Amino acid sequence: MANKIKCLVCDLDNTIWQGTLLEGDELHLRPGVAEVLAELDRRGILLSIASRNDPSDAQRELQRLGIWHYFLLPQINWGNKSESLAAIAKGLNLALDSFAFIDDQPYERAEVTHTHPQVLCLDADSFATLPEQPEFNPEFVTSESAQRRQLYQLDLQRQGAEEDFSGPREDFLRSLNMEFTIHPANREDLQRAFELTVRTHQLNTTGKTYSYEELEAICQSPNYLLLMAELSDRFGPYGKIGLALVELCPEYWHIRLLLMSCRVVGRGVGTILLHRLLEAAFRKGLPVRADFKENGRNAMMLTTYRFAKFRTIQRDDDGMTIMEAQPYGLPPTPDYVRLRGGFAEENYG
């Protein structure tokens, strides 16, 4: 399967528009560009810019052409494009192997490839056909996809507010007015659940993906619990940002998959879903088991399990580790988050 692109970074001169801004050309959009931008945006592929130009002149032209609003963290400066890509990836908290870069200049593409070989570099000639390429075709386009740009824009506002905030970090978290909601997945959540298993790598305990049909079967089975987590704060929603897939065995609960979107890193909410799940099982006097499989980027999740008192009970040849936690008293949910929803755990197990 081709690596799906999460963010496309575009050059401007002779890529987005015909002509060179610096030379005072009359600029117009290249054929198909407006449609491609709208379509990729609808699919939840983020758009940004790496262009060597004067930032205010370029912004004015992009506004005149009616496409300025599509772009997150546009990098319009005189620096290297490889540095611009690194800045965008850092700002969006995404790995560069999910980035594509499109530019008409072979030199610029070579410069980016040299520093970031994992970035897919494309010639501007292919712009109009991007939506047909497999890398730009997510398996599902969910309501979350179409909102993704706005969700990231809210994140960027939050980052700004965080940088401006002086005082203890807990006070900042408190000022966000966060609300964390846990609820059992319903049919409308399944596409998003699938999307989360495919898109999430860092905060993912096994990396195992489940097809829509598998998730649907799991959802209907009395032996499984599929929980979705949502977060919102005073800026707006983060969307559905986490899930837990739990097998309800008579003697214990078994967390087959636990994941969180990296968009909520630093919000102090990472362990809420796990703790509430443990609490529900422990209340029944049941221990909880969990699968963990290393993917090179998810050490954080192993550490999360270990700090939640999970201990290894079995290690399989294929790299799967099974851990177990015996009932103990759990810490309360941090007071800067309001917990909503939950799940009627008496109905399970």
Add this chain to the structure above:
Amino acid sequence: MSKINEAVRGFLAGLCDVDSLSDDDDIFAGGFVNSLYLVQMLNFIQSEFSIELDEDDYDMANFRSLNAIETFINEKQKDQQ
């Protein structure tokens, strides 16, 4: 300031304002450092002080503050000698 305290402060300097961090401050709950860096800090501690963490060492009480980390490392080094 002990060697251990100095080394851990050196590591944390890249992540937060260590000058305003006192030796008893809660590094994570107080929010000086976001928990994603916890993994990096554990890796740093293991390589810098040549110790290996067992699963039972994964207790926040061991890593909560600079003083707690220092106590933990000292004991760990004693055990592993």
